[in-house]
Amino acid sequence: xxxxxxxxxxxxxxxxxxxxxxxxxxxxxxxxxxxxxxxxxxxxxxxxxxxxxxxxxxxxxxxxxxxxxxxxxxxxxxxxxxxxxxxxxxxxxxxxxxxxxxxxxxxxxxxxxxxxxxxxxxxxxxxxxxxxxxxxxxxxxxxxxxxxxxxxxxxxxxxxxxxxxxxxxxxxxxxxxxxxxxxxxxxxxxxxxxxxxxxxxxxxxxxxxxxxxxxxxxxxxxxxxxxxxxx
Amino acid sequence: xxxxxxxxxxxxxxxxxxxxxxxxxxxxxxxxxxxxxxxxxxxxxxxxxxxxxxxxxxxxxxxxxxxxxxxxxxxxxxxxxxxxxxxxxxxxxxxxxxxxxxxxxxxxxxxxxxxxxxxxxxxxxxxxxxxxxxxxxxxxxxxxxxxxxxxxxxxxxxxxxxxxxxxxxxxxxxxxxxxxxxxxxxxxxxxxxxxxxxxxxxxxxxxxxxxxxxxxxxxxxxxxxxxxxxxxxxxxxxxxxxxxxxxxxxxxxxxxxxxxxxxxxxxxxxxxxxxxxxxxxxxxxxxxxxxxxxxxxxxxxxxxxxxxxxxxxxxxxxxxxx
Ligand SMILES: Nc1ncnc2c1ncn2[C@@H]1O[C@H](COP(=O)(O)OP(=O)(O)OP(=O)(O)O)[C@@H](O)[C@H]1O
Ligand SMILES: [Mg+2]
Numbered sequence: 001x002x003x004x005x006x007x008x009x010x011x012x013x014x015x016x017x018x019x020x021x022x023x024x025x026x027x028x029x030x031x032x033x034x035x036x037x038x039x040x041x042x043x044x045x046x047x048x049x050x051x052x053x054x055x056x057x058x059x060x061x062x063x064x065x066x067x068x069x070x071x072x073x074x075x076x077x078x079x080x081x082x083x084x085x086x087x088x089x090x091x092x093x094x095x096x097x098x099x100x101x102x103x104x105x106x107x108x109x110x111x112x113x114x115x116x117x118x119x120x121x122x123x124x125x126x127x128x129x130x131x132x133x134x135x136x137x138x139x140x141x142x143x144x145x146x147x148x149x150x151x152x153x154x155x156x157x158x159x160x161x162x163x164x165x166x167x168x169x170x171x172x173x174x175x176x177x178x179x180x181x182x183x184x185x186x187x188x189x190x191x192x193x194x195x196x197x198x199x200x201x202x203x204x205x206x207x208x209x210x211x212x213x214x215x216x217x218x219x220x221x222x223x224x225x226x227x228x229x230x231x
Numbered sequence: 232x233x234x235x236x237x238x239x240x241x242x243x244x245x246x247x248x249x250x251x252x253x254x255x256x257x258x259x260x261x262x263x264x265x266x267x268x269x270x271x272x273x274x275x276x277x278x279x280x281x282x283x284x285x286x287x288x289x290x291x292x293x294x295x296x297x298x299x300x301x302x303x304x305x306x307x308x309x310x311x312x313x314x315x316x317x318x319x320x321x322x323x324x325x326x327x328x329x330x331x332x333x334x335x336x337x338x339x340x341x342x343x344x345x346x347x348x349x350x351x352x353x354x355x356x357x358x359x360x361x362x363x364x365x366x367x368x369x370x371x372x373x374x375x376x377x378x379x380x381x382x383x384x385x386x387x388x389x390x391x392x393x394x395x396x397x398x399x400x401x402x403x404x405x406x407x408x409x410x411x412x413x414x415x416x417x418x419x420x421x422x423x424x425x426x427x428x429x430x431x432x433x434x435x436x437x438x439x440x441x442x443x444x445x446x447x448x449x450x451x452x453x454x455x456x457x458x459x460x461x462x463x464x465x466x467x468x469x470x471x472x473x474x475x476x477x478x479x480x481x482x483x484x485x486x487x488x489x490x491x492x493x494x495x496x497x498x499x500x501x502x503x504x505x506x507x508x509x510x511x512x513x514x515x516x517x518x519x520x521x522x523x524x525x526x527x528x529x530x531x532x533x534x535x536x537x538x539x540x541x542x543x544x545x546x547x548x549x550x551x552x553x
Binding site: 046049051071072075076077078079083085089090091093102103105107108111113117150154155157 | 240244251253255455458461463464465548551552
């Protein structure tokens with residue numbers, strides 16, 4: 001489903017953030033991406049969403065090589081993914097319904113379908129009652145959940161999330177992770193970058209750690225091992 | 232770990248649904264962009280006024296030029312043909328010529344100025360008149376002044392007539408009073424060319440004004456553009472409201488320009504009618520026709536669209552989520 005082969009990424013005038021990295025995430029799998037700040041977690045998600053291009057190596061999504069995908073084909077690629085990126089918030093000039101419906105509007109669904117899908121997505125994040133409300137009036141956690149609803153509204157096959165629990169309290173963070181697990185339950189491939197080792201180790205999913213620009217499955221690393229023992 | 236289960240993807244909307252959604256998005260962009268102009272009333276008003284003034288100026292000049300042409304078309308004494316006859320022509324020969332020329336369908340009137348009258352007039356009018364007193368004979372020839380019908384007052388037709396008249400043995404010299412017509416023609420052409428140049432410069436300024444407004448608008452909505460690109464919007468989808476914005480600038484600016492032109496014409500109507508009335512009593516100031524008005528608004532819309540297209544094609548592609 002998602003395959004990174006020998007990926008090297010270097011930003012201009014910077015060291016190699018990722019170097020000869022290999023990672024395969026299977027169809028229907030859920031994985032957490034972790035590592036210290038600056039390790040390259042966001043960079044990796046950006047490569048998968050074609051926001052950044054790799055310096056070397058190949059990226060396959062659904063067995064399609066997207067390494068050199070032409071710009072005009074990027075929108076179609078992104079319509080198959082849901083993304084929850086920290087930096088990309090809601091649009092504050094329109095209400096929750098219009099925010100969540102945006103991916104469907106872009107794809108040209110009928111009004112009836114849009115209404116139905118948006119309500120279903122809002123229902124999943126327990127915000128159906130806030131449909132007509134403006135984003136500014138929501139709490140941080142609620143806004144985060146609206147972002148998730150927008151990411152899943154068109155039933156994408158892949159869900160990417162970068163620090164989706166960034167500054168939320170532990171209960172809310174756990175709730176949101178459960179939400180991702182629920183999407184994974186119905187077959188969505190989910191990749192979540194997170195610092196919160198405590199939380200992600202409790203999810204019992206695959207954990208991938210970025211170390212020196214490479215991916216290590218965290219079961220093998222003593223850092224996490226120790227961590228689990230302490231638990 | 233990895234489940235074989237595939238998510239049930241949302242069925243892609245069929246063509247009819249997509250077309251309908253496409254139409255809906257156009258409509259929404261149309262309304263949304265108008266609403267945005269309204270929400271930024273102050274900036275919008277400034278931009279619209281700049282467009283209106285820039286378009287009204289050449290449009291006014293053009294209307295005045297059209298009026299000038301109508302006025303000069305029925306200026307009667309232009310295009311007269313003066314025939315100087317041989318000094319020794321007999322009265323009978325002159326009478327014969329007068330009849331012949333009066334029979335020409337192209338000639339409306341034939342006026343005869345005998346040599347004596349010409350001399351008298353010359354004396355009366357000219358301060359050097361007494362110079363002629365020293366002469367025994369009248370040096371001035373008898374003269375025929377022919378006025379062609381309006382339809383014949385064209386350079387080529389007048390030249391043809393003149394050549395014809397020269398072939399009469401008693402005609403000494405044919406003078407075409409065309410210089411004035413030609414000069415007028417040249418002036419009109421120059422003015423027309425100048426108006427074209429001015430129009431082009433002002434059209435460019437309209438493009439810049441619209442382009443700049445749309446560019447600022449794009450800049451203000453950078454974040455929104457990044458987000459929509461990240462969730463799979465095509466450039467075309469993102470462009471649409473901005474292009475409609477340019478269309479609105481053009482449409483409203485063009486209508487305002489038309490109003491300005493009409494106001495300006497109303498303001499000068501009275502004085503200009505009095506002025507021209509001195510020369511041509513039944514002059515009526517011509518207002519732009521319906522087609523010309525439509526043309527003004529249509530070209531304004533075209534400029535608005537083109538200006539926003541310039542801004543959009545330069546700036547939207549550059550904005551990418553990061
Ligand atoms: N656009 C950029 N230009 C230059 N350097 C960049 C750019 N984006 C990221 N980097 C560098 O790449 C490295 C990895 O950044 P990245 O954002 O992927 O880390 P991260 O693992 O997501 O960290 P965090 O946990 O703090 O979010 C950092 O050293 C950062 O300075
Ligand atoms: Mg990051």
